[in-house]
Amino acid sequence: MARNTTVQADTAAPPVTEQLAAFVAEHPSLGWSEKVEHQARRTFANWVGCAVGPAEHDAVRCALAAVQELAPAPQATLLGRRERVDLANAALINGLSSHTFDFDDTHLKTIIHPAGPVAPAALALAEHLERPGRELLDALVIGIEVACRVGNAVYPDHYDRGWHITGSTGMLGSAAACARLLRLDRQQTQMALGIAASQPVGLREQFGTMTKPLHPGAAARAGLMAALFARHGFTASRRALEAPRGLLQVFSDKTDWREITEGLGETWEIALNTYKPFACGIVIHPSIDGCIQLREQVAAADIERIVLRVHPLVLELTGKRTPQTGLEGKFSVYHSCAVGLLHGRAGEAEYADAVVRSPEVIALRDRIVAEPDGTIDEAGCHITLTTRDGASRTLRVEHAIGSLERPMSDEALTRKFVDQAAPVLGAARAEAAAAAAFSIGGAADIRTLLEACVPQR
């Protein structure tokens, strides 16, 4: 027991924990438009592909080795791997894997990667409970709604303070999705959200280490366990989110409760979700997009010089002139544009060490100049390409492919899935898995998808 000092408490907050719980427990299945449902399919499929791709990455191997020290029961599938672990650890590992390449979805309003903490928890629980794809997809939409609305309420203060918002709101999304799949009632769901509220995960300081992708994984696990605890009668504060010492006031100075309550059940955050066409930071996507467009007009061998005019942040974040490794390549607008011009893409394969060190890529990279220009919007760029014959052409990108304004097509998302999954699963299984992921909402049994996501060896 201690002093009652409270820092600038807002004691008049609406009962958002209860309101969210009612929404999670009671909103009807498929209670949204076909447009929203379409985004749900895309979000899910994009996430599965992103989780399969890094299945053999060191981060996944290390985490799995640690988890195996617990001798977990083989309850649930690990995407892209043959081992099985208990459902909580499956949520953790699949969540970690899906964020390892930083290639997953982005809710641009908050920079939350919303599927990361929600989808793996829902998937593991749906597998264990043998729930149909419809319930899984409902849980995904609803879980993402909860995490993103809480994110909207605290962004940007919470993020600026140093929290990795994907993990620090994600445990609420995971708890919501799992409460839904467990068919908890309103009161139990309120407890699940409350239990999860005590367990935010993630610091931005971890960016560049394996702990960054651990954040959605640990958040997935925490939310899933919170829902299981609530199912068995465990209790938490009924005002765990909004009370003066509840989560939101504790971890953010900004708490805009209307972002949580207004239009709840009517507007959908998942409709604002975006998918990366390129396996690197979004800030250089306009430049890559422009280079890929120019590739159709000019052969790489004819290029004399390329001048990019970009928002100053592009060089601040991705200004590496001479990257030596694949990871460094992701922080080089020069490398990224070179592979765009040469290969017409910038997937994970274009950030292999060997590609970054390829003489052909380096030769082209060295012909690229990038100039910061405060008049250029972050979403766009301006490119001037000069050919050896002295001719020049210019291109302005207003919105990159993958943005809300120019979304990737379903076909492009399918290619992205298969590109990532084929090295792990083989091409045929990767195609089958992509098809199953895109049609999960109608699947009576999600095992078809899960079986396709396990490599045969």
Next chain:
Amino acid sequence: MARNTTVQADTAAPPVTEQLAAFVAEHPSLGWSEKVEHQARRTFANWVGCAVGPAEHDAVRCALAAVQELAPAPQATLLGRRERVDLANAALINGLSSHTFDFDDTHLKTIIHPAGPVAPAALALAEHLERPGRELLDALVIGIEVACRVGNAVYPDHYDRGWHITGSTGMLGSAAACARLLRLDRQQTQMALGIAASQPVGLREQFGTMTKPLHPGAAARAGLMAALFARHGFTASRRALEAPRGLLQVFSDKTDWREITEGLGETWEIALNTYKPFACGIVIHPSIDGCIQLREQVAAADIERIVLRVHPLVLELTGKRTPQTGLEGKFSVYHSCAVGLLHGRAGEAEYADAVVRSPEVIALRDRIVAEPDGTIDEAGCHITLTTRDGASRTLRVEHAIGSLERPMSDEALTRKFVDQAAPVLGAARAEAAAAAAFSIGGAADIRTLLEACVPQR
């Protein structure tokens, strides 16, 4: 990727993550005085008793039911229960149990309950690894040092903001203890602390619900897993604690780095640990202590009136005049003093519902008056007792029994252990468990203790 806005960052912080890691990995076994070692034994034994006592409490039952949905491997002992679970979940359940009665140890400088997150993780891991008691006790001392020093660095701002500091620093103590038991080197230990840093647990808003004791349990689990991850090569920021976006600057405005570095390895926070003689908030301990002293002078039947003069906080926090349940009794200075006068103690048994409703207790309770007095120190109280014959006597308590100035004796701690454990284990096993707990540092095999802590049925 996002904007680089940072709120008032301290970029000149010393490398405390690395310094703590070196301390954890390299400080010699038993590298402290016998006085410190004595407190370590007391801390451990007090904690075991507090974990056994609530083993059948609803909070433990609910949590265990949820954990059993994972079909955990029977790797580690649950104190006071016959079920076994995997070592991570054993850390969670034993940590939860030990804080359920709020009867565990207190580091008064920070109000951290230091054993709660550290001891259960160390115990589960030591059991699994078959480590001797010496290594277990070393890990406890070192883990508590890490958690309390981080607590000192951020208290009180961090706590005032609404964090339950036991869980929000406890994952670091748990990670440190487990890194030590795993014999991780300095670099791996630094990673373990870094991984744990992303997972602080606990909001003060949860006080009064089952999620409060979950905080040390979840922190124990998170720290243990962080150490296992680090053992297998998982990476985190090397400056996860002190960087501008590291844990301490993210979750506290106060960051006094000297509290972490000064005297590290020379002074010991565990030497400042205290143990509760009464199963309620520390603020009413002086009043109970005074009443127990007066009991030796006056029979309860002769009491006409008692006037307590107490610090105003006593009534703010524990002013319930007519408690109806055991839990409410803990928030009633009147009930607590009545049982002190009648029974000479205020253990968990004195907060049973039946005792709170007993006519004899109520009759005495109603003769007690408490007056707030700003001149009275929080650590003390002033009591005037008037007997039916009109005589009155006064007593001033400067420091309550259980405080640093008037510590409980080892004998009193043993009685506290047995009082809690006997209803769960039976008297003989409870005595054996207490003896084994107090001598754990010399135990070649900790199984003797663990076996004594499992009830026979």
